[in-house]
Amino acid sequence: MLASNPQWHAIQTNDASQDGHFYYGVTSTKIFCRPSCASRLPNRDHIRIFKTSTAAVQAGFRPCKRCRPTGEAVTVTEWVQEIDAIIAAHYSENLTLTELAHQAHGAPSYLHHVYRQQTGQTPQAHLQAVRLAHAKDLLMTTELPLKAIAIRCGFQSPAYFSTTFKKCYNQTPSSYRKNITS
């Protein structure tokens, strides 16, 4: 169901008096919230309205960590899994900590803190490891030029890709490719 004007207004103004009357899911993130949720206002076209939190869950949406629309806290373990899923789906994009936190519905500094505490590494370090692993795979299995691989794996420039790759694997992407194909 699409948002009616009063529902959209309640979402825009974080109207707590509407909590319990409906829930809204955001199709781009697959997370659902109470009307009062203070997370960044989504695009209206991406909003689906649900009468109950159960209906939202049945439709494949996950409860927001911030406003807890099911009344239960999302455990940190679940949250870390969710963050990893976002990284796995969006590593090729310019995924800043702010954007990651927006998609995972939490404050950037809190997300950083929790993630590091749970996994022993920062979300940025994990993102980079995911990017490098994909790059390695593409170097091995495709003949794509380095520039294309850099872009596809979310590196800002081929030079940055090379430097990062070398720091991690002690060889440049091109020598890595040469070594495994020769």
Ligand SMILES: [Zn+2]
């Ligand atoms: Zn929320």
